[in-house]
Amino acid sequence: xxxxxxxxxxxxxxxxxxxxxxxxxxxxxxxxxxxxxxxxxxxxxxxxxxxxxxxxxxxxxxxxxxxxxxxxxxxxxxxxxxxxxxxxxxxxxxxxxxxxxxxxxxxxxxxxxxxxxxxxxxxxxxxxxxxxxxxxxxxxxxxxxxxxxxxxxxxxxxxxxxxxxxxxxxxxxxxxxxxxxxxxxxxxxxxxxxxxxxxxxxxxxxxxxxxxxxxxxxxxxxxxxxxxxxxxxxxxxxxxxxxxxxxxxxxxxxxxxxxxxxxxxxxxxxxxxxxxxxxxxxxxxxxxxxxxxxxxxxxxxxxxxxxxxxxxxxxxxxxxxxxxxxxxxxxxxxxxxxxxxxxxxxxxxxxxxxxxxxxxxxxxxxxxxxxxxxxxxxxxxxxxxxxxxxxxxxxxxxxxxxxxxxxxxxxxxxxxxxxxxxxxxxxxxxxxxxxxxxxxxxxxxxxxxxxxxxxxxxxxxxxxxxxxxxxxxxxxxxxxxxxxxxxxxxxxxxxxxxxxxxxxxxxxxxxxxxxxxxxxxxxxxxxxxxxxxxxxxxxxxxxxxxxxxxxxxxxxxxxxxxxxxxxxxxxxxxxxxxxxxxxxxxxxxxxxxxxxxxxxxxxxxxxxxxxxxxxxxxxxxxxxxxxxxxxxxxxxxxxxxxxxxxxxxxxxxxxxxxxxxxxxxxxxxxxxxxxxxxxxxxxxxxxxxxxxxxxxxxxxxxxxxxxxxxxxxxxxxxxxxxxxxxxxxxxxxxxxxxxxxxxxxxxxxxxxxxxxxxxxxxxxxxxxxxxxxxxxxxxxx
Amino acid sequence: xxxxxxxxxxxxxxxxxxxxxxxxxxxxxxxxxxxxxxxxxxxxxxxxxxxxxxxxxxxxxxxxxxxxxxxxxxxxxxxxxxxxxxxxxxxxxxxxxxxxxxxxxxxxxxxxxxxxxxxxxxxxxxxxxxxxxxxxxxxxxxxxxxxxxxxxxxxx
Ligand code: FES
Ligand code: FES
Numbered sequence: 001x002x003x004x005x006x007x008x009x010x011x012x013x014x015x016x017x018x019x020x021x022x023x024x025x026x027x028x029x030x031x032x033x034x035x036x037x038x039x040x041x042x043x044x045x046x047x048x049x050x051x052x053x054x055x056x057x058x059x060x061x062x063x064x065x066x067x068x069x070x071x072x073x074x075x076x077x078x079x080x081x082x083x084x085x086x087x088x089x090x091x092x093x094x095x096x097x098x099x100x101x102x103x104x105x106x107x108x109x110x111x112x113x114x115x116x117x118x119x120x121x122x123x124x125x126x127x128x129x130x131x132x133x134x135x136x137x138x139x140x141x142x143x144x145x146x147x148x149x150x151x152x153x154x155x156x157x158x159x160x161x162x163x164x165x166x167x168x169x170x171x172x173x174x175x176x177x178x179x180x181x182x183x184x185x186x187x188x189x190x191x192x193x194x195x196x197x198x199x200x201x202x203x204x205x206x207x208x209x210x211x212x213x214x215x216x217x218x219x220x221x222x223x224x225x226x227x228x229x230x231x232x233x234x235x236x237x238x239x240x241x242x243x244x245x246x247x248x249x250x251x252x253x254x255x256x257x258x259x260x261x262x263x264x265x266x267x268x269x270x271x272x273x274x275x276x277x278x279x280x281x282x283x284x285x286x287x288x289x290x291x292x293x294x295x296x297x298x299x300x301x302x303x304x305x306x307x308x309x310x311x312x313x314x315x316x317x318x319x320x321x322x323x324x325x326x327x328x329x330x331x332x333x334x335x336x337x338x339x340x341x342x343x344x345x346x347x348x349x350x351x352x353x354x355x356x357x358x359x360x361x362x363x364x365x366x367x368x369x370x371x372x373x374x375x376x377x378x379x380x381x382x383x384x385x386x387x388x389x390x391x392x393x394x395x396x397x398x399x400x401x402x403x404x405x406x407x408x409x410x411x412x413x414x415x416x417x418x419x420x421x422x423x424x425x426x427x428x429x430x431x432x433x434x435x436x437x438x439x440x441x442x443x444x445x446x447x448x449x450x451x452x453x454x455x456x457x458x459x460x461x462x463x464x465x466x467x468x469x470x471x472x473x474x475x476x477x478x479x480x481x482x483x484x485x486x487x488x489x490x491x492x493x494x495x496x497x498x499x500x501x502x503x504x505x506x507x508x509x510x511x512x513x514x515x516x517x518x519x520x521x522x523x524x525x526x527x528x529x530x531x532x533x534x535x536x537x538x539x540x541x542x543x544x545x546x547x548x549x550x551x552x553x554x555x556x557x558x559x560x561x562x563x564x565x566x567x568x569x570x571x572x573x574x575x576x577x578x579x580x581x582x583x584x585x586x587x588x589x590x591x592x593x594x595x596x597x598x599x600x601x602x603x604x605x606x607x608x609x610x611x612x613x614x615x616x617x618x619x620x621x622x623x624x625x626x627x628x629x630x631x632x633x634x635x636x637x638x639x640x641x642x643x644x645x646x647x648x649x650x651x652x653x654x655x656x657x658x659x660x661x662x663x664x665x666x667x668x669x670x671x672x673x674x675x676x677x678x679x680x681x682x683x684x685x686x687x688x689x690x691x692x693x694x695x696x697x698x699x700x701x702x703x704x705x706x707x708x709x710x711x712x713x714x715x716x717x718x719x720x721x722x723x724x725x726x727x728x729x730x731x732x733x734x735x736x737x738x739x740x741x742x743x744x745x746x747x748x749x750x751x752x753x754x755x756x757x758x759x760x761x762x763x764x765x766x767x768x769x770x771x772x773x774x775x776x777x778x779x780x781x
Numbered sequence: 782x783x784x785x786x787x788x789x790x791x792x793x794x795x796x797x798x799x800x801x802x803x804x805x806x807x808x809x810x811x812x813x814x815x816x817x818x819x820x821x822x823x824x825x826x827x828x829x830x831x832x833x834x835x836x837x838x839x840x841x842x843x844x845x846x847x848x849x850x851x852x853x854x855x856x857x858x859x860x861x862x863x864x865x866x867x868x869x870x871x872x873x874x875x876x877x878x879x880x881x882x883x884x885x886x887x888x889x890x891x892x893x894x895x896x897x898x899x900x901x902x903x904x905x906x907x908x909x910x911x912x913x914x915x916x917x918x919x920x921x922x923x924x925x926x927x928x929x930x931x932x933x934x935x936x937x
Binding site: 106107233234236237238239240241242243244245246247249250252258284285301302303304305307363364365366367412413414415417443445446634637659663664666667668669670671692693694698699700701702704705706708769770771772773774775776777779780781 | 816
């Protein structure tokens, strides 16, 4: 057997048991024929021994998610068609990996650098992780979503890195003419017992292979970890604070001039004609004006010139897709589609809840944008996307080009929140560039991004529980939603096609619902059903998809059930939770957050529990609903109830970067605050009115809690659970419960401030972009 | 076409464009300094926050013609002293503030100005002062921003 057959086994003699068994397994990887060392591993099918850990077979009386959840589905979608992710050792001593995922600020580039550096005994700056262009051969494997990135990448990346390390040691051993087991490796330098040293750059060619072969490898045991589990600052922090980090619109692509689309007053109104095209074409700086599917596109020397041109356009429009509709008419349609609850109401022994969740915007701070350079026989695109394979396919389709004639470069995104699963700007940029035969840098304005961009769909949740003096016999949840656009499927051509069949979108939505929703309490017969109504809104699975709403409904009901039984909300949850791992985080917040302390009238605590993405979270919030707080005034800001303190505890299984996990949870709490208290869209006469961050009340400094305490609870779970979305549904419930306890009223709709007077005068819809002020020098400080 | 000139990050710059083009587009699209970000174009989100003569302002809402030849405009690219970061930038790294980073150039420029303002007015850099900042961070990094501003202020 060649020396590299099982190099790591030889180099790292290990005890047979421990660490949940996972890292003791041997894994399959590949040495790839190349001039320098290239190693690879398969996504989704790494284990040599051991069956898949989860089974999709439904087991009566146990909820699907407890056996098999969305994380498993995204990973297992890969199994039949798994393909290789590759790590390369370069002659300059660096190691590179083009990650088939998208980073929109969640820090997975840093986490992946940490994983590779750990396994290969490198420093972080020796590992270069970039975002891969669209790679259709990866099929299911290039979707970023469902907080699955670390769960799906952790093991394959480790396998490839471990192989590379073993192979480099073998090459060094041959060069030193010594046994590989006597060498040590640190920071990319391999040292022999006699003090000889070789850099991995020097070994990159020697370690290369001429024919691709499959080999087995054993991974580094957790107790030897030096990097994983230690706090790490994001590796792009310096680039960000110096303004060097580049987003799509910062790229200088030759001749890709700024472009903006003039949009209809109605949601999704299509253009019929532009009356003054000659006038617009002759405006200063304007180079091109064309009608495209979604409006009238203009290209000019600056975005400012584009905005002026859009404001000057006279355009005739078709009515929109929801012409004449408003919040209440949409709600009435949802009500008609609600599925019945099965258990009949039985007077004193049932507890019921009925909640409405209004539209919310998932607009990120970077608006929808894309650069397109479409030629007669090819197209090159740059934009932030979580579904590059779908993107490449759809763009090729739109342009009438073969898929491989379209190159999609994935740029880092300025936030996603579900937006970057879709191609709204990319399709427009491609269409416009093709029409005018020039490259374009197309960007949505804030007003468009807010009013015409995607939203989290309006939904209702009805809950009915039947209870006895000390137990819950049944717990039913019926979620009815404006159709959630999940046409991205699992990021591949196959499920995208499936989602477009009649009822296909609902079928995919039902899968996501079933795989993400769980009632973690011992509540007897528990059912959670989803129905969706297609009303032609632009929707998206906003951060944490259904859970921010369904968790509010569930946790408010848990408090009601506890009250009916005369029990304390924390004690009740503690008793009815199913597992000790769940109770551990709940106990942590109760203790650290001083649950049950005396609170002033008009203020209260609320507590919640949530499990998703193979992680668990408990949150305890304190809210202040006293009139002096609710009515405090901020110029053009929405105030209202203030969450003053948050204590949260998570167990996410294997911890890669605790500092990154904390960042994700802190961010999610701010998302949850907006979703529960302040942030919503209002549909009026067929369009959304909110056109600015002073209209759509995402959390600001004056809303954010002055005190947030985060606790990471140790776990022996074998894999890294999802983190990026966990904290949203992980805290909406606690906020809602605290509000109900402080005011003595269980809210019936969310966000709680949705119907309060809005501190703004809506901008007109024609022209679609408000004018840029000129008084900026009067507001300096 | 009129010629516009002002000082940008210590250099005198000159560009030919109409008087009413907002300074943000002159800086980003014509001069290629992309540190200040577009987030609204109407002086709301504060992603474009930069300094004029040492004070925070929003170039999306200033006509280029309203900036005098001698006015010193500083973007995030001009905040550090060569390789030496400004204490506020260093605090941002120490507290690992950024997530996507899109808002952060504006956050840092606003924070520096807010601290200077507090010092001039003899106020403390506390939560009340920080809550006067209107900068949006859609990733929700507000807690770490607060910590970093207080730490950065100590070293300014
Ligand atoms: S872009 Fe200037 S304040 Fe928003
Ligand atoms: S870090 Fe993403 S918007 Fe602030």
